[in-house]
Amino acid sequence: MSADSGGKPGRTQAPFGRRLCEVADSRPAGGYRIFTLIDEDGPSPGPGQFYMLAAHPDWAAEGGRPYLPRAISHARVSGNPAGGQRLDFLIDEVGPGTSRLAAMSPGDACWITGPFGGRFSLPRQLNPKAAGAVLVGGGIGIAPMAVLRRELVDRGIPSRSLLGFRDREHSGGIDELFGCEETRLAFEDGSSGHKGYVTDLLLQILEGDDSGSAAVYSCGPPAMLEAVRRICLDRGIPVELALESPMACGYGACFGCAVPKADGGYMRLCIDGPVVRGDEIATAMAGEPAVG
Amino acid sequence: MSADSGGKPGRTQAPFGRRLCEVADSRPAGGYRIFTLIDEDGPSPGPGQFYMLAAHPDWAAEGGRPYLPRAISHARVSGNPAGGQRLDFLIDEVGPGTSRLAAMSPGDACWITGPFGGRFSLPRQLNPKAAGAVLVGGGIGIAPMAVLRRELVDRGIPSRSLLGFRDREHSGGIDELFGCEETRLAFEDGSSGHKGYVTDLLLQILEGDDSGSAAVYSCGPPAMLEAVRRICLDRGIPVELALESPMACGYGACFGCAVPKADGGYMRLCIDGPVVRGDEIATAMAGEPAVG
Amino acid sequence: MDLSTDICGIELSGPVLNGSGTFDALAARRVFGDSLIEDFPFDCYVSKTITMNPRPGNPPYRLWETPSGMINSIGLPGPGLDGFLERDLPGLAGLGVPLIVSVMADQVEDFEVLVSRVATRDEVAGIELNVSCPNVHSGLIVGEQPSETEALMKALRPITEKPLIVKLTPNVANPQEVAVGAEAGGADAVSMINTVKAAAIDPGVNRTWLGVGAGGLSGPAVRPIALAQVRAVSASVGIPVIGMGGITDAESALEFILAGARVVAVGTENFRDPRAGSSVTEGLPAALGRRGFGSLAEAQAASLD
Amino acid sequence: MDLSTDICGIELSGPVLNGSGTFDALAARRVFGDSLIEDFPFDCYVSKTITMNPRPGNPPYRLWETPSGMINSIGLPGPGLDGFLERDLPGLAGLGVPLIVSVMADQVEDFEVLVSRVATRDEVAGIELNVSCPNVHSGLIVGEQPSETEALMKALRPITEKPLIVKLTPNVANPQEVAVGAEAGGADAVSMINTVKAAAIDPGVNRTWLGVGAGGLSGPAVRPIALAQVRAVSASVGIPVIGMGGITDAESALEFILAGARVVAVGTENFRDPRAGSSVTEGLPAALGRRGFGSLAEAQAASLD
Numbered sequence A, B: 001m002s003a004d005s006g007g008k009p010g011r012t013q014a015p016f017g018r019r020l021c022e023v024a025d026s027r028p029a030g031g032y033r034i035f036t037l038i039d040e041d042g043p044s045p046g047p048g049q050f051y052m053l054a055a056h057p058d059w060a061a062e063g064g065r066p067y068l069p070r071a072i073s074h075a076r077v078s079g080n081p082a083g084g085q086r087l088d089f090l091i092d093e094v095g096p097g098t099s100r101l102a103a104m105s106p107g108d109a110c111w112i113t114g115p116f117g118g119r120f121s122l123p124r125q126l127n128p129k130a131a132g133a134v135l136v137g138g139g140i141g142i143a144p145m146a147v148l149r150r151e152l153v154d155r156g157i158p159s160r161s162l163l164g165f166r167d168r169e170h171s172g173g174i175d176e177l178f179g180c181e182e183t184r185l186a187f188e189d190g191s192s193g194h195k196g197y198v199t200d201l202l203l204q205i206l207e208g209d210d211s212g213s214a215a216v217y218s219c220g221p222p223a224m225l226e227a228v229r230r231i232c233l234d235r236g237i238p239v240e241l242a243l244e245s246p247m248a249c250g251y252g253a254c255f256g257c258a259v260p261k262a263d264g265g266y267m268r269l270c271i272d273g274p275v276v277r278g279d280e281i282a283t284a285m286a287g288e289p290a291v292g
Numbered sequence C, D: 001m002d003l004s005t006d007i008c009g010i011e012l013s014g015p016v017l018n019g020s021g022t023f024d025a026l027a028a029r030r031v032f033g034d035s036l037i038e039d040f041p042f043d044c045y046v047s048k049t050i051t052m053n054p055r056p057g058n059p060p061y062r063l064w065e066t067p068s069g070m071i072n073s074i075g076l077p078g079p080g081l082d083g084f085l086e087r088d089l090p091g092l093a094g095l096g097v098p099l100i101v102s103v104m105a106d107q108v109e110d111f112e113v114l115v116s117r118v119a120t121r122d123e124v125a126g127i128e129l130n131v132s133c134p135n136v137h138s139g140l141i142v143g144e145q146p147s148e149t150e151a152l153m154k155a156l157r158p159i160t161e162k163p164l165i166v167k168l169t170p171n172v173a174n175p176q177e178v179a180v181g182a183e184a185g186g187a188d189a190v191s192m193i194n195t196v197k198a199a200a201i202d203p204g205v206n207r208t209w210l211g212v213g214a215g216g217l218s219g220p221a222v223r224p225i226a227l228a229q230v231r232a233v234s235a236s237v238g239i240p241v242i243g244m245g246g247i248t249d250a251e252s253a254l255e256f257i258l259a260g261a262r263v264v265a266v267g268t269e270n271f272r273d274p275r276a277g278s279s280v281t282e283g284l285p286a287a288l289g290r291r292g293f294g295s296l297a298e299a300q301a302a303s304l305d
């Protein structure tokens, strides 16, 4: 499904330069927002890949920001009747960039470059003995998990989805992206499902499993990713994480998206990630303020 | 009609601070555009006064500009059925600020401060022997002329309007602002009316007149204003000109809008103008590139 | 929330000043009337820079808008010392807030006259020294040289006990060195940043846009530069810092306080909104609260990780 | 329109380079494939700055967006001289445009090694000296001192006949003095501006956002600063200037040429559009025409009123 260009396995090559795509739809999704772009020229992205997006015109809104494009994972890919593909994005409005993207209306235009980065491996690539996949998503991080889950379903590979949220407000997108698929939910505020962290659910599952046959995939807030990473590393379970880091370019030009590697030095998350193996990195919380 | 606060006679005092007004309408007007704001709190402006306008949100569009508000003369004032007043503005899209203003749609919001500056004098104030007024407008400068003309009509003071344009493209607003009023037109490209400059029409009129009873008012491009000014000064005819100058604030704060005075030094056009007597200034073309 | 504070002994009802030359209170009163006084946007008013003799200022154009900022080459137009003391000062005294008078000269002797005549007026709470000017004797820009700045301060310090504030230029490699010079010479505070040297090309004609070829950049574009300099300077001197450069709202004002400024000044944003100073003040309690501060003093005392 | 030109003897098909450290052609080829080469956006490729030994670069965060700009504190990560010459240079030679290699060191001896080993490689058309580094002996930032810059150039000049370009820092009061020093020492050109010292506060937590506390500002926000410095420097030296700082399109590129630059470089805009260099080139004929120029050379020869 993707042409390998010599980087990570499974890298889909992006068309060179940015292209202007039409916004086909924008709708609320709980506390988040989902919008749809019609991408006529891009290749089909793999789960875990991302795009750099910039609303047009008026990118650079009140106060001179946003100025740089924003890294956003696709949350769904589907065919577009008139050609090309439809890309859905799940957006959490945390600042000027995400707010400007969420404010786009159907018919508006959006600059897009990508897809960038490498995709998640398949369970057997991650763990030759894998029987299936465990997907652990948190907050806005459910978007790449939803894409991965769809691919696994299409390929007939069994998977279980564990999704964690702070509260109802931060669980947007779940209905649309996971639909009636079976999921196990954790809410920190206990508003539904398990009361507590999604990592509690992961621990339950791993206890019941033969951990030698597990393959874990995760995307979510840094603290959650680091907890998932530690749980898996402690048990010798192969795990892939889709990380975030401030990005200016998305294609290896700026060296801004540094993530510390387990063996010292840094990787560029945009081209060496955003999907990394748990044992490749020193921490999933680089740059985050120290806790306490 | 306006409270004098100790500055120029006829200064209408502006409410302190900026206010957000609704865009009621926006329509093409030849090569220009006219839009309407509903100003609920502002006082009634006099002819020659201006506002500082900034579209909201997304003032600061592509490339970080516009950033400062833009000085725009009102082109018409009318009552608003639901209270307050409706202000029409005639816009020539010459750069990021005017383009962003022209892109506003009904229902959008616009920051406004003002009205700023002083108004045109009445003919008898300008020339005690004045029988009426000669209004000379060019291009976008027909806006304040239209406001002055309306006031003169309301007061029963006779006036003649001479309007000059480069070509059809640059004569927008004339139908709407001057309607079926009698005007004499000059087009540099000869597409209609007199072929040549509006100053040719002014010279014709002044030759026919007793120049002792003339009072001339003008607004338009700097070169036209300077020609009008010289024609009048040479003949001892009192003339008021509404000038332009780059403005950051509009209320005397930045000292940016300097126009050289006849007796040396500079005036701040925003508070000492924008209407100036022809003999008050050294040139109407300050800052303009030297010709030739 | 109580926002009252002080800057080198001047009691303030809040931490928001205006940048010198960015708000003409007398002109604003003409335009806005008494509502300006009833709702005066600043906790302390800083005059535009006064010179010995009247100055016409620079030829037009004096302004150009840039991405998220503007360039000005105003050239210090003003009535001169006598005109200011006679005609402007009485009106400024009626604003109801403490008054800081900014002065500039190109020789020490003139600075001495300016400071001594301004300082004797009861209306004046403090004096800001704009030192971005060439010394007519040395030819050096005083504010670019730690030693020139220190020498100037040593000459002026004995003249008055009123607070003397040095306005630093950002156009140096290490503003902290100049600030250290100012402190060594006896300054009570530094204010910063002044505008950053900049130029613009006429969009239509092949010439520079500004009448004098170049000017100074201000507005949000320079805020990151100002924050770095405020942080470097406040870490290097014991005297308080008045921070400015691209402040547009309470959040950006608070960034300066976190970077080490004691109080802040609003400049270019006044041009976009005459009440910008008040908006900053009105937003401060919420901005402080969002960052976990119970008072302005807590933020002023906080040091960054 | 013919856009071909040259910079200190290096023939170029057009006047658009990339800013060092703002376009990794090898990474871009991995991401975009051969279409990068077919449609290479620059007329000359400038490598990121190479150091003697491999460097990991700075701890995160390394980026923050500012009004119309960004701050970076990347910290020169790289494979070191050996790694660059062995692994990167052959790939860069395949780009099909002349190659300038940027180098930096904190002692003259290391600069000598870097220049001599890089210069001997046929793939290399010129060498850019990033001198925004402290001299380990004097402690002074070389590029802030005219004399240090001149001394460095005098040491390096005899090593090679290939063009040596000095990349100037904007963080000085008078960049033209440093440029004069570079010229006196034998530099063939200067390139400018590098990033402007800047800092940002974490919007959520009371700390600086960047891992190392401060960084460098780039993008449209600094364009007015860059234009003023390019104008001042090009008026002071006879060697050509490579102008950059916030160039986003043909019009802003042409502003630099009018300000005195011979050719230009695109930096931060590459992050917004990987083909930004090509867009600038594609827009140049129309931009030149709008200003009444029949060729690039006419604009390069024009002097501003």
Ligand SMILES: Cc1cc2nc3c(=O)[nH]c(=O)nc-3n(C[C@H](O)[C@H](O)[C@H](O)COP(=O)(O)OP(=O)(O)OC[C@H]3O[C@@H](n4cnc5c(N)ncnc54)[C@H](O)[C@@H]3O)c2cc1C
Residues within 6 Å of the ligand: A050, A066, A070, A071, A072, A073, A074, A089, A090, A091, A092, A093, A094, A095, A096, A097, A098, A099, A140, A143, A243, A244, A245, A246, A247, A274, D203, D204
């Ligand atoms: C590969 C990748 C995929 C992503 N996918 C999505 C997605 O599908 N949906 C989505 O909503 N967002 C996604 N993000 C995050 C998104 O890019 C950021 O939230 C966005 O850039 C923030 O921009 P802003 O202007 O809205 O907020 P800003 O003002 O830039 O930041 C707002 C707040 O977020 C914090 N912050 C911003 N960026 C980062 C960062 N990179 N790391 C840590 N903290 C940060 C800051 O502390 C700040 O308080 C992704 C990021 C990456 C790198």
Ligand SMILES: Cc1cc2nc3c(=O)[nH]c(=O)nc-3n(C[C@H](O)[C@H](O)[C@H](O)COP(=O)(O)OP(=O)(O)OC[C@H]3O[C@@H](n4cnc5c(N)ncnc54)[C@H](O)[C@@H]3O)c2cc1C
Residues within 6 Å of the ligand: B050, B066, B070, B071, B072, B073, B074, B089, B090, B091, B092, B093, B094, B095, B096, B097, B098, B099, B140, B143, B243, B244, B245, B246, B247, B274, C203, C204
């Ligand atoms: C008192 C006053 C009243 C005005 N009334 C109107 C009006 O009713 N309708 C209207 O369309 N415009 C009016 N203007 C002019 C308007 O303010 C400017 O055209 C506008 O600020 C330009 O902004 P911009 O971002 O669109 O273009 P910019 O990018 O700022 O400028 C575009 C071009 O216009 C030229 N230019 C810009 N400003 C000036 C200036 N002040 N003087 C000379 N040349 C300039 C520049 O050379 C440039 O090439 C008025 C100006 C003043 C001072």
Ligand SMILES: Cc1cc2nc3c(=O)[nH]c(=O)nc-3n(C[C@H](O)[C@H](O)[C@H](O)COP(=O)(O)O)c2cc1C
Residues within 6 Å of the ligand: B254, B255, C018, C019, C020, C021, C022, C048, C049, C072, C074, C076, C102, C130, C167, C192, C193, C194, C195, C217, C218, C219, C220, C222, C244, C245, C246, C247, C265, C266, C267, C268, C269
């Ligand atoms: C139009 C204008 C005029 C200024 N005049 C002066 C002045 O007379 N004296 C002075 O010390 N600073 C002057 N400044 C600098 C400001 O006080 C302030 O230091 C600078 O603009 C940075 O703040 P800002 O970004 O909030 O504007 C002026 C700035 C502007 C924009």
Ligand SMILES: Cc1cc2nc3c(=O)[nH]c(=O)nc-3n(C[C@H](O)[C@H](O)[C@H](O)COP(=O)(O)O)c2cc1C
Residues within 6 Å of the ligand: A254, A255, D018, D019, D020, D021, D022, D048, D049, D072, D074, D076, D102, D130, D167, D192, D193, D194, D195, D217, D218, D219, D220, D222, D244, D245, D246, D247, D265, D266, D267, D268, D269
């Ligand atoms: C992320 C980033 C990395 C940079 N790395 C280098 C570098 O390694 N060497 C160098 O000389 N300049 C470096 N620069 C400076 C640029 O080459 C350029 O001088 C500066 O960014 C101004 O141009 P711009 O505004 O177009 O980006 C870097 C700039 C950025 C933004």
Ligand code: FES
Residues within 6 Å of the ligand: A246, A247, A248, A249, A250, A251, A252, A253, A254, A255, A256, A257, A268, A269, A270, A271
């Ligand atoms: S985002 Fe620029 S190198 Fe990764």
Ligand code: FES
Residues within 6 Å of the ligand: B246, B247, B248, B249, B250, B251, B252, B253, B254, B255, B256, B257, B268, B269, B270, B271
């Ligand atoms: S526009 Fe600011 S003083 Fe006139």
